[in-house]
Amino acid sequence: MRSPLYYLLPVMGGYAVTSYYLLKNPHLLHKRKKLPFYCRHISHRGGAGERRENTLEAFDNAMSNHTDLLELDCHITKDGKVVVSHDLNLLRQTGHDVSICDITYEELPLYREHLEVTFFPGHYSSGSDRRFPLLEEVFQRFPHMPINVEIKEETPELVKKVSDLVKRYQRSERTIWASEKDPVMKLCQEENPDMPIMFTARRGLMLLLLFYTGLLPFVPLRESVLETYMPSIINRTYFPHSRIMRNRFLVFLQEKLMMRKGLFQHLQARGIQVYLWVLNQDSDYQRALESGADGIMTDYPSKLRCFLQRHEGAQRAGSGARGPVTADRQGSSY
Structure with missing residues (x-):
């Protein structure tokens, strides 16, 4: 009688070969996603290291530094305004121990004079703008700019109002639903399924499990963007609240x-863009590009712009003898 391994080994070998082949050629099973934008330069909270986070002044500064995507967060006031x-x-932001949902928009305090950069402790931002803007103001000011809107709370009214604003300004294809929480993302998708979405924390873990078991090439993915931290910044510029995460x-x-x-190349072949956050040093920018990420999310838009210009200048210089050079990927503006 033959050992079970006699049958098992060929099956497992065939599975491994098929999985590897489809990992490299996902178009055989999956239609490539087509986002109308490509993001290399991403401004975290508008660029929280150079101007106060999430202010119109910060967003203006990011735009002047050729950012490809504005990342921001939203909450709703007592009188129903999306802030x-x-x-x-x-x-943390104002020195007033009050929640946005408990006060009206007119009652919102101003930002602190100097605000510490969350992902670069010991560094502070300032500027002339200390006001919390409305999401509608941002949409009006930057009508064609891709924007990543993160929803942190499971608040149906907030999700509906954000979706209504996105539809009113006809920007569903240029606005990303972002949240780490599955219940929140479910609300977002139900409210506006036309907007691209990112992987939640649980879906990100599932992605890794599928990748390491060889199942990823066989599984359809609804997400269009993977946004994740780069672990090497932990205990340097990023200090998670959980002690175990700092081990x-x-x-x-x-x-x-x-x-x-x-993994990144497989996702990109399926039209899923990969963004790494929040990186504030040249060495981390370089590590992100070496890892194959599409986009770098930073608190320092001007610093990242200069790095990308040097990077692409070096690539052009290195390729000069071989003829004309194209951008790393579609849509590069550097």
């Missing part, structure tokens, strides 16, 4: 598991 703000409670061994393990060029 651009990262935090629901305003203590050195776990940081090392995450780096090995997450920063896989093969």
